Amino acid sequence: MEDNQIPSYRVNHLRQLESEAIYILRETAAQFEKPALLFSGGKDSIVMAHLARKAFFPAKLPFPLLHVDTGHNFEETIQYRDNYAEELRADLVVGLVQDSIDKGTAIEEKGANASRNALQTVTLLECLEEQQYDAALGGGRRDEEKARAKERFFSHRDDFGQWDPKNQRPELWNIFNGRKHHGEHFRIFPLSNWTEMDVWQYIKAEEIPLPNLYFAHTREVVHRNGAMLATSEIVQPQPGEKVETLQVRFRTIGDMTCTGAVLSDADDLDKIIQEVASARETERGTRADDKRSETAMEDRKKEGYF
Amino acid sequence: MMEEETFSTEGYLDMDLLRFTTAGSVDDGKSTLIGRLLYDSKNTFDDQIEAVEKTSKSRGDENVNLALLTDGLRAEREQGITIDVAYRYFATPKRKFIIADTPGHIQYTRNMVTGASTANLAIILVDARHGVIEQTMRHAFIANLLRIRHVILAVNKMDLVDYEESAFNKIVDQFKTFASRLDNIVDLTPIPISALKGDNVVDQSKNMPWYAGPTMLYHLEHVYIGTDQNHVEARFPVQWVIRPHSDEYHDFRGYAGRVAGGVFRPGDEVVIEPSGFKSKIKSIEDFSGPQAETFAPLSSTITLENNVDVSRGDMIVKVNNPPQKSQEIEAMICWFSEEKNLIPKGKYYLRHTTKEVKAVVQEVRYKININNLHKIEDDSDFGLNEIGRVSIRTSAPLLFDSYRRNRTTGSFVLIDLQTNETVAAGMII
Ligand SMILES: Nc1nc2c(ncn2[C@@H]2O[C@H](COP(=O)(O)OP(=O)(O)O)[C@@H](O)[C@H]2O)c(=O)[nH]1
Numbered sequence: 001m002e003d004n005q006i007p008s009y010r011v012n013h014l015r016q017l018e019s020e021a022i023y024i025l026r027e028t029a030a031q032f033e034k035p036a037l038l039f040s041g042g043k044d045s046i047v048m049a050h051l052a053r054k055a056f057f058p059a060k061l062p063f064p065l066l067h068v069d070t071g072h073n074f075e076e077t078i079q080y081r082d083n084y085a086e087e088l089r090a091d092l093v094v095g096l097v098q099d100s101i102d103k104g105t106a107i108e109e110k111g112a113n114a115s116r117n118a119l120q121t122v123t124l125l126e127c128l129e130e131q132q133y134d135a136a137l138g139g140g141r142r143d144e145e146k147a148r149a150k151e152r153f154f155s156h157r158d159d160f161g162q163w164d165p166k167n168q169r170p171e172l173w174n175i176f177n178g179r180k181h182h183g184e185h186f187r188i189f190p191l192s193n194w195t196e197m198d199v200w201q202y203i204k205a206e207e208i209p210l211p212n213l214y215f216a217h218t219r220e221v222v223h224r225n226g227a228m229l230a231t232s233e234i235v236q237p238q239p240g241e242k243v244e245t246l247q248v249r250f251r252t253i254g255d256m257t258c259t260g261a262v263l264s265d266a267d268d269l270d271k272i273i274q275e276v277a278s279a280r281e282t283e284r285g286t287r288a289d290d291k292r293s294e295t296a297m298e299d300r301k302k303e304g305y306f
Numbered sequence: 307m308m309e310e311e312t313f314s315t316e317g318y319l320d321m322d323l324l325r326f327t328t329a330g331s332v333d334d335g336k337s338t339l340i341g342r343l344l345y346d347s348k349n350t351f352d353d354q355i356e357a358v359e360k361t362s363k364s365r366g367d368e369n370v371n372l373a374l375l376t377d378g379l380r381a382e383r384e385q386g387i388t389i390d391v392a393y394r395y396f397a398t399p400k401r402k403f404i405i406a407d408t409p410g411h412i413q414y415t416r417n418m419v420t421g422a423s424t425a426n427l428a429i430i431l432v433d434a435r436h437g438v439i440e441q442t443m444r445h446a447f448i449a450n451l452l453r454i455r456h457v458i459l460a461v462n463k464m465d466l467v468d469y470e471e472s473a474f475n476k477i478v479d480q481f482k483t484f485a486s487r488l489d490n491i492v493d494l495t496p497i498p499i500s501a502l503k504g505d506n507v508v509d510q511s512k513n514m515p516w517y518a519g520p521t522m523l524y525h526l527e528h529v530y531i532g533t534d535q536n537h538v539e540a541r542f543p544v545q546w547v548i549r550p551h552s553d554e555y556h557d558f559r560g561y562a563g564r565v566a567g568g569v570f571r572p573g574d575e576v577v578i579e580p581s582g583f584k585s586k587i588k589s590i591e592d593f594s595g596p597q598a599e600t601f602a603p604l605s606s607t608i609t610l611e612n613n614v615d616v617s618r619g620d621m622i623v624k625v626n627n628p629p630q631k632s633q634e635i636e637a638m639i640c641w642f643s644e645e646k647n648l649i650p651k652g653k654y655y656l657r658h659t660t661k662e663v664k665a666v667v668q669e670v671r672y673k674i675n676i677n678n679l680h681k682i683e684d685d686s687d688f689g690l691n692e693i694g695r696v697s698i699r700t701s702a703p704l705l706f707d708s709y710r711r712n713r714t715t716g717s718f719v720l721i722d723l724q725t726n727e728t729v730a731a732g733m734i735i
């Protein structure tokens with residue numbers, strides 16, 4: 001019965017991951033009234049948007065792209081975001097951290113290390129509430145960080161947007177329980193089972209265009225707290241800090257204030273994949289926000305971070 | 307010793323995927339084993355190792371505690387335990403692996419069942435000093451119940467029994483006597499290891515020259531799982547209907563879903579269940595163009611020749627091997643809720659493929675004492691971590707197969723009507 005099956009129907013790892021992610025995206029559209037796809041212009045959210053395009057083809061995405069803009073983004077990111085949204089014919093909703101600061105719901109950090117990273121949570125929760133989104137699709141992956149390894153595909157949030165890691169719904173097979181009470185919402189992570197390497201391989205296999213920041217280029221950087229930050233109006237070298245012009249690229253793209261560059265001459269996807277394969281540090285190793293403490297990510301996630 | 311692998315991008319775009327789970331009692335070494343697999347196969351990063359070294363030192367651990375690589379939550383690191391199922395990823399040039407690391411104490415059964423539900427293979431750990439204990443049998447029982455066909459019996463802590471062959475053989479015999487009754491396990495591979503010292507995990511042990519079998523990683527890389535999917539009985543649960551409403555695709559109506567079994571091709575005669583309408587597949591659509599076929603577990607979009615009414619929760623199947631259709635099912639369930647026990651004649655939501663119905667648990671046929679596998683027939687009080695057989699009546703017909711034939715169309719969960727919590731996992735008999 002089971003053993004007369006035809007073994008030639010082999011599905012490689014990328015197609016399995018793709019199929020799973022598309023399944024999750026469709027479940028999200030089917031189970032929720034008003035989902036949104038969190039789009040940061042980083043490679044994970046780009047891959048997620050690409051998968052969403054495939055999932056609903058030839059129709060448009062049945063949900064908007066939502067960007068929480070700290071105002072500290074690289075210009076390239078914003079440009080890419082606008083172009084990509086247009087290419088997908090998707091609605092783009094932008095929540096501004098500056099608005100939360102102006103309203104007084106978010107308070108800006110002080111000093112040269114000031115980051116708006118933590119403030120994103122405030123703006124995100126405000127956006128979800130104002131627009132009444134009941135599900136937010138995120139590009140988080142379990143391999144990124146220890147606390148994320150415990151995250152569900154369908155991650156339940158209480159009416160304060162908080163995550164309770166010790167009280168999560170069990171997820172079995174491919175059955176996802178998106179039932180919720182009024183005011184609660186879900187974070188949904190279609191890329192849960194992807195690794196950084198899978199994402200790069202998929203980008204190559206699917207020929208997905210990326211912002212130039214990911215590829216090696218020459219740029220002025222300042223050395224700060226063991227990271228190399230791109231200099232800009234927002235990241236201004238302080239007296240005594242070392243500034244250099246180097247051949248670099250970014251492994252992740254977040255705020256200019258906390259996204260470190262790595263020395264690299266990887267200027268195409270093959271070279272990047274080679275580099276990722278031989279990397280000795282996790283990609284989050286370049287993120288100052290995770291270095292703040294051993295459980296920094298868990299703490300931020302409990303508060304409602306992505 | 308592992309040679310530095312020469313790296314080719316092309317090979318990496320086309321790897322197999324193996325999902326496995328680990329089972330063992332508290333302190334048998336599950337987290338250490340996974341840490342070892344990641345570390346010795348060069349799948350850890352310097353910043354992770356640094357962080358682990360730092361924490362080990364501050365906790366006063368003697369060796370660098372590789373378990374800290376997987377124990378991620380604050381409470382876990384503080385108490386040195388694993389609380390929740392943690393998923394880990396690593397790859398070799400041959401395969402990508404997804405590991406479900408399941409904790410060994412509170413809510414154990416629930417976590418192992420969860421981890422096992424998507425696994426192709428289970429590693430069952432036994433402490434070489436203690437041999438097969440009650441819990442080992444429980445783990446083997448759950449692996450079998452969830453239809454995991456490949457099991458590695460990892461006899462761990464061999465360093466603490468002087469790497470003695472007789473200790474290993476005795477445990478293997480004990481396990482085989484018991485496991486012979488578990489007929490879903492078609493492939494059993496016993497391996498003597500020391501997760502702490504690294505023997506036979508990635509590198510062949512020099513301390514056990516009597517062992518001629520594969521190392522754990524070698525086996526994980528080579529075990530054949532090609533026949534685990536059902537490619538015979540065609541099942542397509544409809545997830546979502548695609549209607550573009552655009553000029554270009556004015557009349558387009560695509561049925562989106564993930565193939566749960568079998569193969570579908572344009573021209574195939576199909577039946578839409580539960581309505582029973584017949585139609586023919588017009589095309590299989592994909593972003594990259596029309597496809598010649600689709601099969602489990604691919605996500606696809608199917609269009610039909612005629613305009614029949616199809617919506618989420620329906621199933622597209624082939625004419626000659628239909629699924630069962632009934633409002634009465636018999637199932638093995640595992641109870642998951644800490645707060646509430648099963649309510650006799652109680653109502654629940656039942657989720658099965660893309661369909662949700664209401665359900666009443668009619669009768670508890672028996673429970674299983676998972677420590678000795680005896681049936682308990684006179685106790686219908688079903689609480690956390692308990693496993694047993696029930697009969698269920700649903701508010702609308704389900705289209706299903708037995709779990710043994712198809713893990714997707716044979717599985718369901720029960721959801722509490724008030725709290726919305728997932729309270730049980732079920733496998734249709
Ligand atoms: N001597 C020895 N100790 C081990 C071995 N594997 C694990 N341990 C130790 O057993 C304890 C429990 O290990 P851990 O991985 O946390 O067990 P878990 O509860 O199954 O995850 C730790 O102190 C480990 O260092 C082994 O092969 N030999």
Ligand SMILES: [Mg+2]
Nearest residue numbers: 336337387388
């Ligand atoms: Mg553990």
